Amino acid sequence: MKISYINGVCVHHDAISNAIRDELGFLNDAGYRDVHLYTHACDYSDLPHSCVERTSNIALSPHFQASDIVVFHFGVYYPLFDLLPAAPKGSKRIVVFHNVTPKELVPSRDHWLIEKSFVQLDNIRWADRVVCDSTSNLQVLEGRGIRTDAVVVPLAITSALAAPETKPSFDDDQIRIAFVGRFTRAKGPQDLLRAMECVLRREQRCSALAGRVRLDLIGNLQFSDASLLAQLDHDIRRLRESFPQLEIHLQGNASDQLKHSILASADMFVLPTYHEGFCVPIIEAIASGCSVVAYGNSNVPAITGGLARLVATADIDALAGAVVSGMAQVRSHDWRQGEASGYRRYLQGARAHVAQFAPPVVARRFLDALSLA
Known part of the structure; x- marks a missing residue:
């Protein structure tokens, strides 16, 4: 089974990037190893990935064209998300939705980005299923009239954190x-x-x-x-x-x-x-x-x-x-x-x-x- 992953970036100190790394690990541990990530930038040499400039670089990829599942992550506008409606015929299209920060909570210079994000959010209607991090995120989609088949799956906490028996x-x-x-x-x-x-x-x-x-x-x-x-x-x-x-x-x-x-x-x-x-x-x-x-x-x-x-x-x-x-x-x-x-x-x-x-x-x-x- 071939699986393609698509996101704007996969970099250090980024929650969506961490989620992608976790999911690729879950798939690998379950025996699904023919997985490839397409992104503009990737900090992790251990991940099977290709850094691309535009959607056409992905669309022409033999792995992408043969994919059984295509997974897109979405939390903010990125050009590669526009490839969702053009996913290979017969593939299962999955979107992992992380919510979009409301415009009033970002600097005015970035309002354009949030506006484009909410416009691009409607691409989710093309998905076969959307995986939401939380019920709050699912409610955002429902509030916009997006009724795509959805399920809530929380993010994993992979850090080796353990509370001490006492504090300093x-x-x-x-x-x-x-x-x-x-x-x-x-x-x-x-x-x-x-x-x-x-x-x-x-x-x-x-x-x-x-x-x-x-x-x-x-x-x-x-x-x-x-x-x-x-x-x-x-x-x-x-x-x-x-x-x-x-x-x-x-x-x-x-x-x-x-x-x-x-x-x-x-x-x-x-x-x-x-x-x-x-x-x-x-x-x-x-x-x-x-x-x-x-x-x-x-x-x-x-x-x-x-x-x-x-x-x-x-x-x-x-x-x-x-x-x-x-x-x-x-x-x-x-x-x-x-x-x-x-x-x-x-x-x-x-x-x-x-x-x-x-x-x-x-x-x-x-x-x-x-x-x-």
């Missing part, structure tokens, strides 16, 4: 907070810094709350907003000067090893995101034993599974209040020492929740979605 703060009393996401306004790092300023000012007024805090912000610089990065850098320097108890680090393009180390050490994970089709970082944080605070929109309530403090989107005061509550909890004796409650109890629920995203579980569901299980 249990010994040194420094509360560690992590953020993972692109440095764009849609992910909310600017809201996090504003909320942290509110939190630290509250601590100045109430000595019972006072204590050392470390904040790590991890993000892919390639897919970030340069003007926002400049603003974040300015705000970080100002916060450092104003609050000596705050240690803050912006970790651009952090390695997976560094990210995992930061999450394993972190007491809390705060993500004031304005829109999520899935959100791998939240699952990684829960798997690492982090108490989560986030805005309760899009797929966030579903992905957190009742294990997070969720507040209204863009409500900085509520976000700061949730962070204060979370810090008080992770500083408490009950959280650190309690058996029936606290951190150990949280880990039980976290491990049960994360289990549904384990690669073997997701692989079975994905192969079934392709009618290959």
Whole structure:
């Protein structure tokens, strides 16, 4: 059986690219090895792929023409997605849909890209089946009147993440907070810094709350907003000067090893995101034993599974209040020492929740979605 994969890019630090790598691994493990990826750019020499400039380069490929299944991923406009209606006759056309960021959440200079993305989204009507990362993504399609046969299959969490039995703060009393996401306004790092300023000012007024805090912000610089990065850098320097108890680090393009180390050490994970089709970082944080605070929109309530403090989107005061509550909890004796409650109890629920995203579980569901299980 021949299978073709098509996406704009397959690069480091990109969620859709990671999903493609996972799926190619699932297919290989299941014995389907005649698989080829067509893309504009690929960072992974171990993947069977061809870098192409235009759709005609794919259309003329013998492997593509003989394919039994053609899998397209879609999360933003890319020219190769226009090949979907021209997939080989008799092939099964599959689209894996990752949602499209709403136009109001991206810089005005990129509005054209989002507009083209939503126009191109209608190509999905040509698919035989669409695989959605989440129910939220399926609802986006239904809201646009796209009634293609659909199934929900979550992304796999392939990282070797394991929550430690205790956090470093249990010994040194420094509360560690992590953020993972692109440095764009849609992910909310600017809201996090504003909320942290509110939190630290509250601590100045109430000595019972006072204590050392470390904040790590991890993000892919390639897919970030340069003007926002400049603003974040300015705000970080100002916060450092104003609050000596705050240690803050912006970790651009952090390695997976560094990210995992930061999450394993972190007491809390705060993500004031304005829109999520899935959100791998939240699952990684829960798997690492982090108490989560986030805005309760899009797929966030579903992905957190009742294990997070969720507040209204863009409500900085509520976000700061949730962070204060979370810090008080992770500083408490009950959280650190309690058996029936606290951190150990949280880990039980976290491990049960994360289990549904384990690669073997997701692989079975994905192969079934392709009618290959």
